[in-house]
Amino acid sequence: MSLLEVDGIEVRYGAIKALKGVSFEVNEGEIVALLGANGAGKTTTQKTVSGMLRPSLGEIRYDGKRIDGTPAHELISLGICHVPEGRHVFPRMTVNENLEMGAFRFKRPDDKLQAHVLDLFPRLRERIKQQAGTLSGGEQQMLAIGRALMGKPRLLLLDEPSMGLAPLIVKQIFDIVREINNDGVTVLLVEQNASQALALANRGYVLETGEIVLTGTGRELLADDRVRAAYLGEEIAS
């Protein structure tokens, strides 16, 4: 049985239908990438999974139980942690305080886990007492991921972790995502950076205007002409 099953969900923003029946599944221990152009519905899909949005149709099952419509703060206690798009750290709290906020669902933060997170992101350890607003973009993204890890996720939702970052940083972050996955955390990744995301992911789904148009393993999708044309900008000899 897969960890997350999304079954024909539709999401509306008022009159606009952002998702028109999206179905996919994420198995335990996988990294799954959702690809698509701007406005394809990737972020909407992820927010619906994390409970920030409510689908008007369709079902989401997590570990066999229906979770669509459950508010975000309850899903976190089931182990679904979300790193929202655009980093969203608490700018005037220190790095340490940010990490502790990540463990908000527990009575007190787990010191061992925090040490582990800081091992993953040594940069954060250097800046542990600095206010998060003073960090660089890459460090903030690391902090956002680290904060989500403090909530002991089973399923980690990452929304565009590479947005606006230098290629070197992106590579670092993706390496860390792989490490996190090796620790046993399932990852659902939303990305525009198709080549890196697919190189990392076990499987991928391509979204276009609210529908899934293509699916396959990371390698298959990387080799697919349509993906190459649309997301990797390569000229395809027709």
Place this chain on the structure above:
Amino acid sequence: MKTGFFSSPHVKRLAGCMALAFVLALMIGNQEGSQDDYGLAFRQAIFSPRIILFIAIGLLVFAAMTFWPYITPYLLRPGVRPLAVGGITVLVSQTLLKWSDDGRTGNGKFNSVASKAANTDGLAPMAKLFFSNYLGWILLLVTFGLGAAAILLSLRALAWVAAVLGVVGGIWAYTSQAAVRDFLGTPDHSTGGGVALIGYLTLAAAALATALATGDIADTRAFVNRLLAWRPGMPLVVLGLIVGVIAFVQATWFSPQGSNQTLTDTKNFFQGNGLANLAYQYLAWLGYVLFIATLLTAAAASYLRHKILGWVAAGLGTVALLLSLITMYDMTDLAAAAGVDGATGPWQNLGSGAWMACAAFFVLAGAGLVVATLGGRDEQDESAPAEAPAARSSDTLSRGFSAPGSSKVFLFVILATALFYPPTATGFWQKVLVSEIGIYVLLAIGLNVVVGWAGLLDLGFIAFYAIGSYTTAYLTGALPYKPPSFLHLSPLLAIPFAIAICLLAGVALGAPTLRLRGDYLAIVTLGFGEIIRITANNNPGNITNGPKGAFGIPHPRIELGPIKFVWGQNNLQYWYLLLVLIVIVVLLFRRLEASRLGRAWAAIREDEVAAQATGINTTRVKLLAFAIGASTSGVAGVFFASQIGYINPENFVLNNSILVVAYVVFGGMGSLPGAMAGAAVLTWLPEFLKDQVPAEDRQMWIGAVVLLMMIFRPAGLIPAKRRAAELRGLNRSSSAEVGAVPEGEGMGARA
């Protein structure tokens, strides 16, 4: 060429300084005019010599700004700041404050008292000398000038002279005022001499700092920290010494008609009049002995950092404080029984001396406690990283001055002032203290939760105050519809009900408005405030009694078996009740700020999306902010209604809501001490300005103060540390991106 001239920064600066000087000149004095002559005030400002003075000030400011880089090395030298503070304090005491309350001295300010005193025969010669020939002013100029010269020329000898002169000047000024007061023999509450003493002592301290300085650059904070850390509790001992000496040697203990009696006078007055023996012995010798014993124990405890001695000092101070109170009760009770000066009960005709003695004992006991609890659990909490630092505390006092026990030192000073200053104030100030300062402090504490901690702008806060007041009126049976008679409650018992109703009202306002943010929320809360007021005014179903409001609300009373306490007309009684309420609320809210809920508030204020992503139930947390914030205004409402006895919708206008927001912002959003200080200062200021400027100008001056504050210290009087960081530019505007509003919470269609 021409544009080059006008765009030169110097020209712009000069123009700015001149414009400000002009505006200031216009602000001073009566803004009067008449039907035929609208421009009277304007011409008075322009054509009289006044404008020249102000233009001179403008030029001075211009010069200071232009040559700032040359000045700063001097300004950083040790002693500059206290010198400036001391100089300004003395200046204020000699220009703004009263030196006598007696009508025979004109308006009672320094110049008018001085001109009268200089020509009065029979006044103590030293006092006469101080007031004649502008000696008061010359003394200030010489002391300040010597201090400044010592700093400028780095002359230690000069600094020592200035220090001595400062001490002499302070004592001289204080005793001169006291001499005038004794000469006139009328009850006197004027503060000029006392403030001048503080100012002169600050000048002396500045000179001392110059004389003893080792470096070229002053670090005031480090210095104060070292001072506080040297011997914890020692500042309190010194304060106790000064206040106590004044109390026991010089101040008025008892003032029946036309006489200001010091402690010895009071003893003689009561000699052989059947005063209880203990009280008489206190007046005769026990008081002095207690003071000296407590002082020495506290000083020794502090100097040796001896815990047991600290406890002894605390115990001695407490016993002495109680004995002082008993003595005061006994003697005033006896005086009232004998009908001295129309006294109707105990605690009347007391001078400031007895209360100062109480304050001294309190502070000394505090010093003992500081020493005794040193290195105890509390202290470790303060210094070690606490477990929940996300929103630990906005207590800037303990942050700025990190020496052990320093926050307690401040606490004891503030408590001593709050407990023992009000009885010595005039009736007018007691009234202001209760019905303005105290109530608005309570309201500001509540609004600080909503605006400061949770970051939700609420412009209808006064509505909860109204709800609390009307709830009290209903429960005490002062409204047309009465509860069943067995449910009629005394006002104090109404507090939990008022809190409950306000919590509900907070949820009722919060629930429909939670999906709104920022400006939209502000508008809706504004509407809520008006709805409550207009409903009260329109009197639907004769519930609220319309514009007439509720009257005959009983005063609070406590009757628990043998303990009986009834509040009446005396503002002082209400002040102590209010103080108890404020202390309880502050204690609770301090805990709240450091709790999980406090951290959740901090998180949604920082970044709502991130807060949601970390598992905070934003809906619930925001509702709680509204509800808990509203609950203090419920308490304030009960207090207000039962103190004043009648309420009507006019008490709860929009203006008051806006004022409370202004208090919180002025004091420092999100900082508990800040919100309280902001409310206290801004409610005190208009009453203080009554004596200084024409009544119709008061709002203008308050506006100017708020404006200056927002320009030069935008984070507020006592800023919360996070807020200060925000204004330093860390506000990477992640909140501009409104992002994920859950559909269930969103405003429907989102473009």
